[in-house]
């Protein structure tokens with residue numbers, strides 16, 4: 007179907023060639039008030055439709071520890087028992103989300119803070135793995151995001167700010183990796199918009215040498231990704247981030263970039279920014 011077609015009488019019209027940025031910020035940026043301020047100012051300065059997704063794993067770990075709850079991560083995901091779910095609900099859905107929304111409002115951006123349960127925007131299923139009980143952790147199914155619902159919000163002038171919480175439709179909140187939420191939103195909304203997915207974190211992008219900010223790799227395709235993994239140049243949190251990024255690229259997202267939150271302003275100036283992913287060289 008052509009992107010300008012109307013889907014049905016009651017649904018929104020597909021958004022021709024409008025651009026949409028889906029930008030995710032990680033815990034290290036959120037944890038640093040100066041970096042967060044700069045990032046949000048640049049985010050507000052970007053033209054066009056925007057959605058912000060935030061993590062906050064670092065803050066959740068700190069606050070859980072202050073409350074005497076030990077943080078346990080397996081394969082980059084937090085084991086989320088009922089006590090931990092309470093903490094992440096307060097930290098992601100409350101503390102971090104509302105602070106970000108208030109700061110964006112200060113910059114004149116009409117941000118609206120959301121979990122996946124609000125507006126039934128993002129449903130997930132409890133993660134089931136035979137060997138590990140992840141507890142209240144959600145995986146997002148294909149088709150569990152209705153892009154038209156989110157599009158209505160954007161068209162009404164709001165900037166959605168999603169935290170790392172989803173729901174199962176049966177009354178249960180689920181803790182869901184923020185990189186995965188950003189990728190799933192980008193894939194879903196690419197049916198309506200020319201979507202660019204950007205992962206912002208504290209480094210310049212994917213680095214050849216993690217300790218050398220000058221060793222930025224400008225472009226990675228799927229073959230190079232396999233090589234970098236085999237050489238252990240890419241590891242830990244970067245692995246799920248890149249897996250999510252390549253899923254997005256192969257499912258219709260126009261561009262995926264991984265870069266430093268401080269450099270986001272370069273995008274507006276059309277200057278090179280971060281590491282760009284591509285399917286083939």
Ligand SMILES: Nc1ncnc2c1ncn2[C@@H]1O[C@H](COP(=O)(O)OP(=O)(O)O)[C@@H](O)[C@H]1O
Pocket residue numbers: 031032033034035061206207208209211212213214215216239240241242243244245247
């Ligand atoms: N080649 C690499 N280049 C840059 N970062 C890397 C690389 N390999 C592993 N990493 C690690 O990945 C981390 C980013 O993943 P993560 O902590 O999950 O991000 P976020 O802050 O978005 O949650 C970096 O802080 C870094 O420690």
Ligand SMILES: CC(=O)N[C@@H](CCC(=O)OP(=O)(O)O)C(=O)O
Pocket residue numbers: 031032033034060061062063064066082083084094143144170181182183184185
């Ligand atoms: C299930 C799961 O692991 N959820 C993540 C959600 C937050 C997140 O993704 O935060 P960062 O992007 O800052 O890492 C967690 O609780 O750590």
